[in-house]
Amino acid sequence: MSGSLLIFDLDGTLIDSKRDLADSVNATRAWMGLPPLADDRVYSYVGNGAPVLMRRALPDASEPDVERALRYFLDYYREHMLDATTLYPGIRKALDRLREAGIPMAVLTNKPVRFSERLIEGLGLKTHFFRIYGGNSFDEKKPHPVGVNLLIAEAGADRARTLMVGDSAVDVRTARNAGVRACGVSWGFQPESFAEVPPDFVIDDMCALADMILREPA
Numbered sequence: 001m002s003g004s005l006l007i008f009d010l011d012g013t014l015i016d017s018k019r020d021l022a023d024s025v026n027a028t029r030a031w032m033g034l035p036p037l038a039d040d041r042v043y044s045y046v047g048n049g050a051p052v053l054m055r056r057a058l059p060d061a062s063e064p065d066v067e068r069a070l071r072y073f074l075d076y077y078r079e080h081m082l083d084a085t086t087l088y089p090g091i092r093k094a095l096d097r098l099r100e101a102g103i104p105m106a107v108l109t110n111k112p113v114r115f116s117e118r119l120i121e122g123l124g125l126k127t128h129f130f131r132i133y134g135g136n137s138f139d140e141k142k143p144h145p146v147g148v149n150l151l152i153a154e155a156g157a158d159r160a161r162t163l164m165v166g167d168s169a170v171d172v173r174t175a176r177n178a179g180v181r182a183c184g185v186s187w188g189f190q191p192e193s194f195a196e197v198p199p200d201f202v203i204d205d206m207c208a209l210a211d212m213i214l215r216e217p218a
Contacts, residue, residue, distance in 0.1 A: 004213065005157035006098065007148060007180075008129075009166035010109035010116055011046060012188030014091050015123065018043055019084035024077040025057050028069050032058065043189045047170045049110040049135040050074060074112070081115060082122045088187055094206035095128045101214055104155045108147040110135035110170070130155065143173035148180060161216075165209065169193035183209060 011017045018039065025045075026036040037057060045056040054070045061069065098105060106129050109116050113134025120126055131151060135141045138150075152162055164175035167188025175182035176197075184191060184199035185206070194202065203209050 003156075003158035003161045004103055004216070005152060005155045005162040006103060006105045006209075006213065007108050007151055007162065007164045008105065009142075009164075009168070009171045010107055010111055010119070012167035012190065013165060013171075013185055014087060014095075014107070014125075015085055015119060016088050017081070017085040017119070018189070020077070020081055021046060021053075023083070024073055024080060025053065027076050028054070028073040029057065031072050032061070032065070032069055034058075046189050047110065047168045049141050050077075050112060078115065081119060085119065085123070087123055087125075088206070090206045092125075094210040095125065097207075097210045098213065099128050103213060104157065105129050106131040106133070106151045106155070108133050108142065108151065108164075108174070110141045113137050142170050143177055145174060145178035148174060148178035152178075152180075163213075167191055169197040172197040172199045175199070 008014055022039045022042040025042045029036060042057065045053050050073065051070055054066050054073055058066055058069055107116060107120065111134055113132060113136055116132050116134045120129065120132060131154060133147045138146045140146050148164060152159055159179055162180040163183050164171055164180055165183045165185065167185050168190035172182040172184065182199035184194050184202040186202055186204045
């Protein structure tokens with residue numbers, strides 16, 4: 001599979017982190033003396049990084065209060081990020097097959113990189129990815145193409161054989177901005193956002209993506 005590269009979003013694509021994120025947001029709101037938000041509302045706020053998540057979860061708060069809340073949220077989430085978070089069904093099997101076939105794989109997420117590394121290690125996927133980049137790895141977050149461009153260079157990959165895999169319009173825009181293909185997943189946090197920015201194709205099971213990639217000529 002010379003020249004191939006798979007770049008995965010994390011939350012909502014590889015891992016089901018909904019419960020821990022919602023609990024952490026509502027623990028932060030409780031600390032601020034506010035009532036909890038409905039889970040679905042919290043899920044709709046995820047995807048653009050923790051600072052944006054906090055601003056959305058605290059729309060009436062001042063910027064200094066949002067900054068205080070962000071620090072609390074990050075401290076709380078650091079301690080609870082693996083309480084309920086799991087891999088989506090079929091993820092481990094698909095990634096195992098791709099790794100065994102020698103397909104270079106990386107993670108590009110807007111979650112802080114140290115949190116991302118800890119989650120991936122805690123879920124037993126550390127050896128599957130040659131690189132993990134987070135929302136604080138660069139000056140710009142997704143959908144800026146800086147992360148994709150660097151990963152292509154580091155992997156020595158062909159842009160035409162690079163695929164960004166994610167669950168939201170943010171990931172599709174990232175792919176478009178970098179000039180690579182976009183694969184959407186039908187599960188996750190915001191697949192409904194594909195109506196706004198359609199990916200090249202959508203899969204219902206990560207094993208279907210592994211089948212497709214492994215069928216491609218070398």
